[in-house]
Amino acid sequence: MRPDLRLGGGPASTIAHPAAANGGLVAHHTVQTSTAGFTLTLVSPPLMSRRELAATIADAVGELRAIDVAYSPLRESSLVARLRRGEIAADAYAPLADLIARCDAMRAATDGWFDAWSAPGGFDPSALVKGWAMERAAARVRAAGITDYAVASGGDLTVRGNAPHGGPWRIAVHHPYDARRKPVSLELTAGAIGTSGVSGRRGHVIDPHRAHAVDEVRAATVMGPDLAVADAYATALYAAGDAGLAWFPTAEGYTASLIAEVPATRGA
Numbered sequence: 001m002r003p004d005l006r007l008g009g010g011p012a013s014t015i016a017h018p019a020a021a022n023g024g025l026v027a028h029h030t031v032q033t034s035t036a037g038f039t040l041t042l043v044s045p046p047l048m049s050r051r052e053l054a055a056t057i058a059d060a061v062g063e064l065r066a067i068d069v070a071y072s073p074l075r076e077s078s079l080v081a082r083l084r085r086g087e088i089a090a091d092a093y094a095p096l097a098d099l100i101a102r103c104d105a106m107r108a109a110t111d112g113w114f115d116a117w118s119a120p121g122g123f124d125p126s127a128l129v130k131g132w133a134m135e136r137a138a139a140r141v142r143a144a145g146i147t148d149y150a151v152a153s154g155g156d157l158t159v160r161g162n163a164p165h166g167g168p169w170r171i172a173v174h175h176p177y178d179a180r181r182k183p184v185s186l187e188l189t190a191g192a193i194g195t196s197g198v199s200g201r202r203g204h205v206i207d208p209h210r211a212h213a214v215d216e217v218r219a220a221t222v223m224g225p226d227l228a229v230a231d232a233y234a235t236a237l238y239a240a241g242d243a244g245l246a247w248f249p250t251a252e253g254y255t256a257s258l259i260a261e262v263p264a265t266r267g268a
Helices: 050-071 079-084 094-109 126-143 227-247
Strands: 005-007 026-032 037-043 148-153 156-160 169-173 184-188 190-196 219-224 255-259 264-266
Touching (some): 005 156, 037 126, 079 094, 094 126, 094 227, 126 148, 126 156, 126 190, 126 227, 156 227, 219 227, 227 255
Antiparallel strands (some): 037 148, 169 184, 190 219
């Protein structure tokens, strides 16, 4: 069976259907912000109209764009960019202070391997904000009454309920540097997957303890209930390597796998 979603091995893709197994509509929508592209796949309840479904998509997209405007380090007027330039204090705005507190909590949970303050140029919470934005968009979808959906971006996704075919979301996680290897197949009806390194890129994660980019080609995958946390864990695990597997499984239900020269797993 073909997967509904794939992580790595090229751009994330979703199989679109004109109608779902539950009799509802299926919407497949993509949006690009300053930092990432996102894909929303929504399966509406049978009685939801096309207009209501379109309004739900617009609401979720608006949430993604609003978070991008407020927290993207690439936007000169964002709170993060202003903080990096020293124009505002860390506690100047309650939402910014909450974001910093989240980053500090992940720094403590990962023995300092996730450190939003170690990025070149100063504070950069992107590894956590992306997953947080996706969870916020998913919350808007649920508020509209949709319980079957997937929100994906690159190697990260959060899902709930069933895919259009009526069963769990089928996800293929591809090897970071060997396209000949069979992807790892997962099925989810609730939860999130955060990854770092599935695209095979080098130098996209900073080792906060040595203040330089991690040059190894490996892939860290973390599964758990919340994508912001899973994504931050995946970034830290990519930087730490095998030593980071000691963090898993967590009391909150996060598990991890690390693909390197010798594949390793913990809490899977």
